Amino acid sequence: MRPSKRAPDELRSVSLERAVSKHAEGSCLVRFGDTQVLCTASLSEGVPGWLRGGGKGWVTAEYGMLPRSTNERMRREAAQGRQGGRTHEIQRLIGRSLRAVVDLKALGEKQITVDCDVIQADGGTRTASITGAWVALHDALAWMRARNMVGDNVLVDHVAAISCGIHQSEPVLDLDYAEDSQAGTDANFVITGKGGLVEVQATAEGTPFSEDEFNQLLGLARKGIGRLVDLQKMAVS
Amino acid sequence: MRPSKRAPDELRSVSLERAVSKHAEGSCLVRFGDTQVLCTASLSEGVPGWLRGGGKGWVTAEYGMLPRSTNERMRREAAQGRQGGRTHEIQRLIGRSLRAVVDLKALGEKQITVDCDVIQADGGTRTASITGAWVALHDALAWMRARNMVGDNVLVDHVAAISCGIHQSEPVLDLDYAEDSQAGTDANFVITGKGGLVEVQATAEGTPFSEDEFNQLLGLARKGIGRLVDLQKMAVS
Amino acid sequence: MRPSKRAPDELRSVSLERAVSKHAEGSCLVRFGDTQVLCTASLSEGVPGWLRGGGKGWVTAEYGMLPRSTNERMRREAAQGRQGGRTHEIQRLIGRSLRAVVDLKALGEKQITVDCDVIQADGGTRTASITGAWVALHDALAWMRARNMVGDNVLVDHVAAISCGIHQSEPVLDLDYAEDSQAGTDANFVITGKGGLVEVQATAEGTPFSEDEFNQLLGLARKGIGRLVDLQKMAVS
Amino acid sequence: MRPSKRAPDELRSVSLERAVSKHAEGSCLVRFGDTQVLCTASLSEGVPGWLRGGGKGWVTAEYGMLPRSTNERMRREAAQGRQGGRTHEIQRLIGRSLRAVVDLKALGEKQITVDCDVIQADGGTRTASITGAWVALHDALAWMRARNMVGDNVLVDHVAAISCGIHQSEPVLDLDYAEDSQAGTDANFVITGKGGLVEVQATAEGTPFSEDEFNQLLGLARKGIGRLVDLQKMAVS
Amino acid sequence: MRPSKRAPDELRSVSLERAVSKHAEGSCLVRFGDTQVLCTASLSEGVPGWLRGGGKGWVTAEYGMLPRSTNERMRREAAQGRQGGRTHEIQRLIGRSLRAVVDLKALGEKQITVDCDVIQADGGTRTASITGAWVALHDALAWMRARNMVGDNVLVDHVAAISCGIHQSEPVLDLDYAEDSQAGTDANFVITGKGGLVEVQATAEGTPFSEDEFNQLLGLARKGIGRLVDLQKMAVS
Amino acid sequence: MRPSKRAPDELRSVSLERAVSKHAEGSCLVRFGDTQVLCTASLSEGVPGWLRGGGKGWVTAEYGMLPRSTNERMRREAAQGRQGGRTHEIQRLIGRSLRAVVDLKALGEKQITVDCDVIQADGGTRTASITGAWVALHDALAWMRARNMVGDNVLVDHVAAISCGIHQSEPVLDLDYAEDSQAGTDANFVITGKGGLVEVQATAEGTPFSEDEFNQLLGLARKGIGRLVDLQKMAVS
Numbered sequence A, B, C, D, E, F: 001m002r003p004s005k006r007a008p009d010e011l012r013s014v015s016l017e018r019a020v021s022k023h024a025e026g027s028c029l030v031r032f033g034d035t036q037v038l039c040t041a042s043l044s045e046g047v048p049g050w051l052r053g054g055g056k057g058w059v060t061a062e063y064g065m066l067p068r069s070t071n072e073r074m075r076r077e078a079a080q081g082r083q084g085g086r087t088h089e090i091q092r093l094i095g096r097s098l099r100a101v102v103d104l105k106a107l108g109e110k111q112i113t114v115d116c117d118v119i120q121a122d123g124g125t126r127t128a129s130i131t132g133a134w135v136a137l138h139d140a141l142a143w144m145r146a147r148n149m150v151g152d153n154v155l156v157d158h159v160a161a162i163s164c165g166i167h168q169s170e171p172v173l174d175l176d177y178a179e180d181s182q183a184g185t186d187a188n189f190v191i192t193g194k195g196g197l198v199e200v201q202a203t204a205e206g207t208p209f210s211e212d213e214f215n216q217l218l219g220l221a222r223k224g225i226g227r228l229v230d231l232q233k234m235a236v237s
Helices: A085-099 A125-146 A211-236 B085-099 B125-146 B211-236 C085-099 C125-146 C211-236 D085-099 D125-146 D211-236 E085-099 E125-146 E211-236 F085-099 F125-146 F211-236
Strands: A014-018 A026-032 A035-045 A058-065 A110-120 A159-167 A170-173 A185-192 A197-204 B014-018 B026-032 B035-045 B058-065 B110-120 B159-167 B170-173 B185-192 B197-204 C014-018 C026-032 C035-045 C058-065 C110-120 C159-167 C170-173 C185-192 C197-204 D014-018 D026-032 D035-045 D058-065 D110-120 D159-167 D170-173 D185-192 D197-204 E014-018 E026-032 E035-045 E058-065 E110-120 E159-167 E170-173 E185-192 E197-204 F014-018 F026-032 F035-045 F058-065 F110-120 F159-167 F170-173 F185-192 F197-204
Touching: A014 A125, A014 A211, A026 A125, A035 A125, A058 A085, A058 A125, A085 A110, A085 A125, A085 A159, A085 A185, A085 A197, A085 D085, A110 A125, A125 A159, A125 A185, A125 A211, A159 A211, A170 A211, A185 A211, A197 A211, A197 D211, A211 D197, B014 B125, B014 B211, B026 B125, B035 B125, B058 B085, B058 B125, B085 B110, B085 B125, B085 B159, B085 B185, B085 B197, B085 C085, B110 B125, B125 B159, B125 B185, B125 B211, B159 B211, B170 B211, B185 B211, B197 B211, B197 C211, B211 C197, C014 C125, C014 C211, C026 C125, C035 C125, C058 C085, C058 C125, C085 C110, C085 C125, C085 C159, C085 C185, C085 C197, C110 C125, C125 C159, C125 C185, C125 C211, C159 C211, C170 C211, C185 C211, C197 C211, D014 D125, D014 D211, D026 D125, D035 D125, D058 D085, D058 D125, D085 D110, D085 D125, D085 D159, D085 D185, D085 D197, D110 D125, D125 D159, D125 D185, D125 D211, D159 D211, D170 D211, D185 D211, D197 D211, E014 E125, E014 E211, E026 E125, E035 E125, E058 E085, E058 E125, E085 E110, E085 E125, E085 E159, E085 E185, E085 E197, E085 F085, E110 E125, E125 E159, E125 E185, E125 E211, E159 E211, E170 E211, E185 E211, E197 E211, E197 F211, E211 F197, F014 F125, F014 F211, F026 F125, F035 F125, F058 F085, F058 F125, F085 F110, F085 F125, F085 F159, F085 F185, F085 F197, F110 F125, F125 F159, F125 F185, F125 F211, F159 F211, F170 F211, F185 F211, F197 F211
Parallel strands: A058 A110, B058 B110, C058 C110, D058 D110, E058 E110, F058 F110
Antiparallel strands: A014 A026, A026 A035, A035 A110, A159 A170, A159 A185, A185 A197, A197 D197, B014 B026, B026 B035, B035 B110, B159 B170, B159 B185, B185 B197, B197 C197, C014 C026, C026 C035, C035 C110, C159 C170, C159 C185, C185 C197, D014 D026, D026 D035, D035 D110, D159 D170, D159 D185, D185 D197, E014 E026, E026 E035, E035 E110, E159 E170, E159 E185, E185 E197, E197 F197, F014 F026, F026 F035, F035 F110, F159 F170, F159 F185, F185 F197
């Protein structure tokens, strides 16, 4: 039995609340159970130096956690004077995931920065971030389309993410913090609406895992992501 | 007429939502109109080195703004590798304001850190922070009292804060961003429940102000803070 | 009785020594008793990016303390790799105070940076800095006028600053370090030659203060600043 | 045809040169074709604070690139004052991979730090680092065993890593830089001597990849890692 | 003819003003012509970690320049977030020079930090710093002796420093800024009262120099340092 | 007898291996006994801002040590977030030494950066760096000449460096780490092929040294540098 009492293939209660920011071109407050991430998409003219003049745009992401989003208060990265390795890792992952479903040529020489700030953490902050960031990005592009700044061909598919893990020998979907801290293997999958794999990251915590176990995790992830993409569709319709 | 259509002595709609964090010992989401600040109070054992062994506790604060809490996206302080002068100024002000109503001896050698993170900014983030931080601190102390870690004599009074300014020659209360950016003089007052002044900061933007104008601003502030303290009382009762 | 044996409304011995730097366009070594601050005004072509092309100039300030300007040696901020919050707070205050009496349009697209470096500290370094910085700025503008770079309408008034505090229940003027460390309330006033208020900062250390006490402090400050402005006039005449 | 003319399942010429450092307890210069990484394992007494007193040891890794290890000179991270996100990502991966085959209890309260410094880069620096780091770690443990500091049960298995990718629609093994920069999908696999999966990371560059493609990459990786583990065995025998 | 009109072996006017700081255990304002450096010696209990428990003390130095001590305003190192290479080089040199005439065993486990802050620069700031630092250190040790904290055997000799250079083919002593910026070779000598060499640094700016030229510079330096040591003796007597 | 058993005027075995980098325009792996430094010369278009438009080029150097190049592992400067004073000192010395034999006008507005990275340290890393950097620079200029980017008049002479010291009262050449840590005086000489002095740095560790001792060290250095220049000539011929 999972600590959360959920079935092995059961997601937590997920919600995607749009337009939560007065200022951002697109925004979404995403909840995976007690995990809450505020995603805002900000448009800026111009692109990073290495892209300038090529006619292509850029989509990037930044990630942060509020100091008491976690069980124990964490030191504020701004006060420490540097972002940690985990922060860098996650924000690069979010950016790559979004770019996998964006036609940067169709965007033109503009940049969209999606900030994912964890208001409350209970496991799965990176997967919630990607899932919510897609909604914020969608709405920023709608905002631009309404102003004739882009066509409707920039966003070419959905993308969502989910974690899976092996908890007491059983593969389970969407780990919360209690489950994650006991899990033997921890995996994150980023998959498009059409089912294409964008990113696969699986890590053994302690003993290595087998190919068979990996495939069971991937099967769970496909199920979960199908449901997340449905929720994205409902949210933006 | 104020851009906000409010009467000169009229606060924005203010709300103080308690217990918004699953993890923090005390928390409050404070709203002054469109300004939203999440305040969490975190208890830690031990005090800064220079206080150790003296039997007294410490209350401190940190302040941050989410990158797109503002109209234009700001660069993340963690990414810049340093907190700016304005951040330092504000977090020192919040800490001093709270300590003015705390008996540090009665707290004992413990530290409470109140994090004030601006989710959305529309003027008055520092005054909203102080007002909400008091609620978070109150609840953290209640949490400690329930565990017999402190008595009920740590928090000796209420404290709240409000901004005032001179807008088109008229003194007005609780400026939002549109009003603040046109105001000739900008003042912040921190006042206790019993009416004692804790902090007064008034700054001329452009032309200097007169003693008479200052006194009108102080009069408005007293009114506003009376109302804020009432709201704190309702919130924690 | 004050530790300094001074009457409640008595300033320390104040001197403003001009032209102390071989290199700076304007300079002043200001002494408030044992507090000594070296103020140098440096002209540079061009203005910060956000002002460029607008035809207006900029006046800014930086503040620092020599490591052994204080009773206990402080760690050098350059060695720590960051300026502290207090430094940021003070240098922003000095800059705002000077700009309150400068016509930036009349200055044209040039920047004057006033460095205030504390050679020896004995309380009141920020108020001494503002008072001396005005002299350095005055002389830099005179240097420019002598070269036909500006007219004589850039500096529109005097500005000076003084601290006040409540020491053993008595409001007193111009606190030295010994008085400041025992004072119940600590206030700094920045006032122009014509008597306009530029900045008011009053902070309760411990118990809050009353409106009446505040007004007594303001009264003392007016007296002190009248005297400081007289000294500035003598210095530059 | 691959740019390198290699068969799809053909590794580059790999060598593992031991004992290349006069100072380190264990060391290995690993070459995957033109990629050269110097791995040194350094023993230190004591463990990080959060492990102290638990009787367990720690194995960690750091990664760096010489400024001209790459085709274009990169700015030195020490001169920039921070390690980039990619560096953090890779050094965390190396550390996790090594810990997957170490019995930290058997190590006792000691720390081994494996530094992986890229002398010359031509693709696959992280996988070469892991493969060489195992040899350096093996030799540091042998050095300790020779001094009766540990038993022979600390290192419980081999671990090696290899990259795979889809190059012009064909899954290929061990990409060099030229191949990597054209590859549609890029994957890194970390696998133990017994065939257990330790880490799987697959990333779509551009279009998403299918489950079938992923499985072909995994098949190639298994082959390559079998060969690398053989080379490790020869090297340390 | 030197720009300064001095004879080749003529020092600038040098003064060593003692006890210029109210707070420091020892202090000296040293002037070499228009170069002015404030040297303060600060005592602290305890020594750096690597010396702890060995019964020996430590003498170290820090160096800084006020932003407008130079002809063009320099950016403040504290604002830049790092001390430059030149600063590091000079403060290490001052520390080594002082330690050459201190019996660290006789000092006991205490540290003296000498801060050398350049108030005004006109060439030779590092040599003026060393010469003045000796006086500050002398006085701090006298302060300690008066309190029976040390004996009179800590300071075993004088030490002073001077620059020399080749200006228009002629070896000259004690270069000011105008001479230094035209000099072909630039040398700094640190020599004890008894004539022992502590530090020799000679650098070709442009064309290399000959052994003969070097020996002429050393001869000049000996003369100059003899005079500086006489001035130190007069100052502390 | 020296710990190394070498005669007082005997160099360690020195080798200069060229073209060790696949990427750099010029490179050299220099060995002075067990000291190994990898020197790479990288060409970049353009010069630092303060040289722009003057038609002159720039040659600069950076220096680093791998964490376990030393007997005890050092903390990585990139992880510490700053380069230490010793690093700054050495890289400035290498840059000055190289520029002493380069006609920057003949180079034109280009920059060559020579990175000297210590693979293994056993004393004399800075002198080995300079000696090897000359070879890397030579080869980068040859690479440019082969592409008609410069003439053959850029490099006007050889330059090499060697350390000397007084070991148990005897002046000796080219100290290894064991000798260096016991030496009473430590000197580094940078001398051109024609015998001109570029840089002389001599430091007393403990007791001061005499002029006679200094001259003996210089005599040894001349001998050693003659041999090093011969080795450079053989290497590049």
